[in-house]
Amino acid sequence: MSRIDEKSRIFGHRVIWVIVFNLIALVVIVSRLYYLQVYDSAKYRVMSDENRISTRFLVPPRGVIYDRNGEIIAKNEQNFQALLIAEQAPNIHDTLTNFGNIIDLTDDEQQRIEKNIKQKQRFIPIKLKDGLPWNDVSKILLNAPDLPGIEIDEGLSRYYPYADLYAHVLGYVGPVADKDKKDSPLYLVPGFKIGKSGLEKSFDYRLQGTGGTVKLEVNAYGRVMKEIERKGGKEGDSLTITIDSRLQKAAYEAFGDNSGAAVVLNVNTGEILALVSTPSFDPNLFTNGISYKHWNALLNNERTPLINKAVSGQYSPGSTFKIVVALAALEAGAINVNTKYNCLGAMDVGTTKFHCWKHSGHGNLNVIEALKHSCDIFFYETALKVGIDKIQSMAERLGLGQVLHVGLDNEKGGLIPSQSWKKSRYGTAWTRGDSANSGIGQGYVLVTPLQLATMLARIVNGGYAIKPTFIKPTDKQLNKIKRLDISRRHIEIVKQGMFEVVNGLGGTAGKARFNINGAQMGGKTGTTQVRRISMQERRRGITREEKLPWRLRNHALFIGFTPIDNPRYAVAVIVEHGSSGSGVAAPIASKILQKALLLDIK
Amino acid sequence: MYYRMDFLGRGSGLRDKFWRMSFTYIGLIILLALIGTITLYSAANGSWNPWALKHISRFVLAFALMLIMAVVDMRYYYKYAYWFYFISLLLLFAVEIGGHVGMGAQRWINLGLFKIQPSELMKIGMVLFLARYFNAITMQGIRSVRGIIIPAAMVLLPVVMIVLEPDLGTGLMVLFTSAIMFFVAGVQWWKFVAVGGAGGALLPIVWNFLHEYQRNRVLTFLDPERDPLGAGYHIIQSKIAFGSGGIFGKGFLHGTQTHLNFLPEKHTDFIFTMFSEEFGMLGSLSIIFINMMIIALGYLFAFRTRNYFAKLVILGLNTNYFLYVFINIAMVMGVLPVVGIPLPLISYGGTVMFSIMVSFGIILCMSVSQNSNISIED
Numbered sequence: 001m002s003r004i005d006e007k008s009r010i011f012g013h014r015v016i017w018v019i020v021f022n023l024i025a026l027v028v029i030v031s032r033l034y035y036l037q038v039y040d041s042a043k044y045r046v047m048s049d050e051n052r053i054s055t056r057f058l059v060p061p062r063g064v065i066y067d068r069n070g071e072i073i074a075k076n077e078q079n080f081q082a083l084l085i086a087e088q089a090p091n092i093h094d095t096l097t098n099f100g101n102i103i104d105l106t107d108d109e110q111q112r113i114e115k116n117i118k119q120k121q122r123f124i125p126i127k128l129k130d131g132l133p134w135n136d137v138s139k140i141l142l143n144a145p146d147l148p149g150i151e152i153d154e155g156l157s158r159y160y161p162y163a164d165l166y167a168h169v170l171g172y173v174g175p176v177a178d179k180d181k182k183d184s185p186l187y188l189v190p191g192f193k194i195g196k197s198g199l200e201k202s203f204d205y206r207l208q209g210t211g212g213t214v215k216l217e218v219n220a221y222g223r224v225m226k227e228i229e230r231k232g233g234k235e236g237d238s239l240t241i242t243i244d245s246r247l248q249k250a251a252y253e254a255f256g257d258n259s260g261a262a263v264v265l266n267v268n269t270g271e272i273l274a275l276v277s278t279p280s281f282d283p284n285l286f287t288n289g290i291s292y293k294h295w296n297a298l299l300n301n302e303r304t305p306l307i308n309k310a311v312s313g314q315y316s317p318g319s320t321f322k323i324v325v326a327l328a329a330l331e332a333g334a335i336n337v338n339t340k341y342n343c344l345g346a347m348d349v350g351t352t353k354f355h356c357w358k359h360s361g362h363g364n365l366n367v368i369e370a371l372k373h374s375c376d377i378f379f380y381e382t383a384l385k386v387g388i389d390k391i392q393s394m395a396e397r398l399g400l401g402q403v404l405h406v407g408l409d410n411e412k413g414g415l416i417p418s419q420s421w422k423k424s425r426y427g428t429a430w431t432r433g434d435s436a437n438s439g440i441g442q443g444y445v446l447v448t449p450l451q452l453a454t455m456l457a458r459i460v461n462g463g464y465a466i467k468p469t470f471i472k473p474t475d476k477q478l479n480k481i482k483r484l485d486i487s488r489r490h491i492e493i494v495k496q497g498m499f500e501v502v503n504g505l506g507g508t509a510g511k512a513r514f515n516i517n518g519a520q521m522g523g524k525t526g527t528t529q530v531r532r533i534s535m536q537e538r539r540r541g542i543t544r545e546e547k548l549p550w551r552l553r554n555h556a557l558f559i560g561f562t563p564i565d566n567p568r569y570a571v572a573v574i575v576e577h578g579s580s581g582s583g584v585a586a587p588i589a590s591k592i593l594q595k596a597l598l599l600d601i602k
Numbered sequence: 603m604y605y606r607m608d609f610l611g612r613g614s615g616l617r618d619k620f621w622r623m624s625f626t627y628i629g630l631i632i633l634l635a636l637i638g639t640i641t642l643y644s645a646a647n648g649s650w651n652p653w654a655l656k657h658i659s660r661f662v663l664a665f666a667l668m669l670i671m672a673v674v675d676m677r678y679y680y681k682y683a684y685w686f687y688f689i690s691l692l693l694l695f696a697v698e699i700g701g702h703v704g705m706g707a708q709r710w711i712n713l714g715l716f717k718i719q720p721s722e723l724m725k726i727g728m729v730l731f732l733a734r735y736f737n738a739i740t741m742q743g744i745r746s747v748r749g750i751i752i753p754a755a756m757v758l759l760p761v762v763m764i765v766l767e768p769d770l771g772t773g774l775m776v777l778f779t780s781a782i783m784f785f786v787a788g789v790q791w792w793k794f795v796a797v798g799g800a801g802g803a804l805l806p807i808v809w810n811f812l813h814e815y816q817r818n819r820v821l822t823f824l825d826p827e828r829d830p831l832g833a834g835y836h837i838i839q840s841k842i843a844f845g846s847g848g849i850f851g852k853g854f855l856h857g858t859q860t861h862l863n864f865l866p867e868k869h870t871d872f873i874f875t876m877f878s879e880e881f882g883m884l885g886s887l888s889i890i891f892i893n894m895m896i897i898a899l900g901y902l903f904a905f906r907t908r909n910y911f912a913k914l915v916i917l918g919l920n921t922n923y924f925l926y927v928f929i930n931i932a933m934v935m936g937v938l939p940v941v942g943i944p945l946p947l948i949s950y951g952g953t954v955m956f957s958i959m960v961s962f963g964i965i966l967c968m969s970v971s972q973n974s975n976i977s978i979e980d
Contacts, residue, residue: 006741007736007741007744007787007788007910008908008910008913010741010786010787010788011786011787011788011904011910011913011914011917012905014785014786014787014788015786015901015904015905015917017785018782018785018786018917018921019901022897022924022928025924025928025932026890026894028932028937029890029928029931029932029935029937030887030890032932032935032936032937033844033878033883033886033887033890033935034883036841036844036845036935037844037845037847037848037849037878037882037883037886038848038849038883040845041845041846041847041848041849043845044841044842044843044844044845044846045845045846045848047842047845047846048842048843048845048846048858048859049846051839051842051858051859051862051864052858052859052862052864217858217862218862219861219862219863219864220862220863220864221863225862
C-alpha cells in the first residue's frame, strides 16, 4: 500500500466524522427553524403585528348645543391648520420665510416651530398656525408654489357663535391637561378637546360621543404606509338648554359696563331663562389654547371676567333678605300683618346703637310698609323677636345656604348662619346684635344671585320648591315638585310688600316700574356695604359713594318678578360696587323682565 | 523534477473536461443565485435596483470566472499553492498597514477598479497551502508534532491577523476550516483535545483582547433581551420575522418585517430571514436543501477523486462553504452570535460572490481532474 493510499484511507474515515458533524449542524438548524416557524409562530405573529400596526383613535364631532328656541349656541366649525412637513420642503428656511411673509407669526409661535423642527422626525407634520381664517387659507393655497412642504389640514374645532354671551354658561373646551382624568383612550389623542368649564364640562361625556379607530400600517420609523381598517365612531349627543338667547343678550347688554350678574328663572318650572355674569370673555379663545397675553389680561382684570358671579359670587343679600325674615316671622307667628314697630332712625341692641338707613326715621309701620320703605328698625325688631334659627330654617327651605347643582363648576353654597353654626365656627354664643344684623341681610349671611332668584321664585310661585335647571324638566318631574309648607296668605303679604316697593308711592324702586299689558313688577332692593365710609373720609368731604374708588363702593342688588298676579319670571340682579340697589340694580332687573314679557317666553 | 506544463490541461481535452463537470452541481449553484436575485428584488420593495440587477450581473461574470477556474490544469493549483498563500498573507499585512477603512474595520485593499479582501483570498490560499503540505508529508510526519508545528503556525499567523482587523467571524472560519483539514489529514484526536483545552484556558485572555462591539455581540447572543433597542434589536426582529412567516410565509413582496424596515441588513447578512418571512418554513427548507445537496456533492467529489491533493482541496473548500451557510443561518436564527457572515450567492455583495465562485471553480476542477495524477512528489 502506497503512502498516498494510506493517507486516502484515513481521509475516508475522518471525512465520515466531518459529515456527521455537518448532519448534527443540519439537525440544529432545522429544529431551530421548526421551533421558530411552527412551534412559536403564533407568538411571533402577534409581535410582528404589534410592530407594524398602529391603532389611532378618531375624534368624534362634539355634540351641538342649542338654546330653548333651537338656536345653535355651540357647534363645530371647520378649522384650518397650516402644517409643515419638513421632509417635503427642499429648504425649510425658505419655506418658513415665505410663509411668514403671508401669515403673521408671533415670536412665541416662531420659537415653538423652530423647537419642533429640531425635535420631531422629518415626516411628522408640525403645526405652524391653527384656526386660520378662510382668506388666509386662500392666500396660502395661491402661494403654494413658494411654500413647498406646507399643507392645509382641515379639522373640526369648537365654535361659539355668541362668543362672550354664553361664556359663563357653556364654559369652553380645551386640550386635555396632565391633571385631567384619562378614563377613555380618546383622551390620549393629540388634539382631542374636552369641556374645561361650564356645561361643556358637566355634560362632557354626553357631548363627547364615542371615538372611532383606524388601524394603520407603520414602518420601523413610524411613518404611515397604509390604512388597514377603519371603524367609525359616534357623534356626541346634542344638548338643548333652557336659556333664551334673546333674553340672555338683553340681560347681558343691560349691564353695560357694570360688573355683576343676573339670573332669570321661570318661577313655575325652575328653568333658567338667562344667566349672565359680566364682564365676560370669548370662550373661542380657549379652543386652540389661549395665548399668555389674553390669559393674563383676563386674570388680572379687577372685574374678574373669569369668575361666574351668578353662581360663584357670594354676597351679603342686604335688604333683599328682609323678605325671608318677614316670611319667617309671619310663619312663626312672631308678627302679623298688623304688627307695627316705630322707627326713630336708631335703636339700642344691647350696648350697640343700630341705625336705620333713614336717620330721621320712618315712624310707625307694619310689615308691608316696612318692605316698601326697606325700614331697618322694623326688621331688627322682627329678627330679634323671631330668632335666628327660624330665619335660617326658612332661608334654607327657600333655597339659600346650599349648592343648587345646576351643573356649573365652582357653584357656591352661600351661608345662612344659626346659633349652633356660630358656636361651632367661632366658639362664641350668638348675640342679639347678630340677630339684628342678620335681619337686614348683613353680617354672616351670604348668598349667590342664583340662590336669590330661586328664593324669589319659590315665594312668588306660591311656595313650590322648584329647582333651577338648564335642562327643561319633563311633565313628570314638574308634577313631582313639592309645595313648601308656607301659608299662601303670608306669601301674599310679602308679595304685597314687594308690589309696593316698585309701584307704591315712595317705594324704594319706584323709578323701575313698568306696565306692559297690565303686567307689573314686584321686587326688593338691596344695597350692601363693602366698607364703611371712615371718619377721615367724612372730614375730607367724601360722604357720597360715587366719590369712593370703584372697588370700595357698595354692592347694588335687586330681586324682581312679574306679573304680580300669576307671576311667570323672577330675576336676581347684582351690580358689584354699583352703589345703589334702587338706582342701578332695579333698572337693570326692570329691563330684563320687560324683555321677558315682550318675548313671552313660555 | 518533471511537470507536464499544459495550462488548459490539453491532455484530457478542454471540451472533455467541460462535459465531465457535474451539471447538477452547476445547476444548484445557478438556482441559488436566482433565488438570491428574486430575494434582492423583494428586498428593494419590488425593484431591480439597487441590488437584484447588480447581483445577477455579478453572478454572470463570476460564473465565467468559475468555468475558467474549473478548466485550468489542476497541477497549476498544486504548483502555485504556496505562492497563493504567501501573496494572500502579504496582502493581509498590507491591509493591516494601510488598508482602506470600511465598516469600521480594515478589511479592504482598493485597487482602483475594484476592492479586494485579502481575508477572502486567504480562505482559499489556506486550503491550497494545507492540501499541498499534507499531500507532500508522510503519514509519520502528520502524526508527529514536528510535522504539524509549521502548518499550525502558518494557520495561526493569518487567523490572528484577520481577527485583529477585526473580523472575528472570518478569522474563526479560517481557523475552523484549517482544523478540519488537520483532522482529515489524520492528526490524532488527542491533539485536538489538547489544543482545544489550551484554547479554552486562554479564552479569558482572548476576551480581554476583543473589541467592545465584539464582546457586545457575544453578550447579546447569550441574552438578546439585554439591549432590545440596541444590539439585541437585530436578532429579536429577525426571530419575529422567522416566526411570523410560519410554514407558508407571508408571500413574495409581502414580508412586513422587511418591507417596513424592522429587519436590518435585510439584503446582506439577514437575507435568509427575509426569504423565510416571505416563503415560510417551506422556503427556508428549500434553501437548506439546495445547500445540503451542494455540500453533499462536494463530499462525493472528494471521495471519487483518487488524487489526495484534490481530496484535501475539495474537502477544505467544501467545509469553508458549509461554514458560510451554517454560521449565517444559525446566527440569523439566534443560534450563534451575529458575526457578519453572509449567505453565499444569496446575500448581496461582490467579494463573497467572487471568492465563493472561485472556490466552486476549483472544486469543479479538482472533480473533473479525477484521473489526473500529480506524479511529482518533492
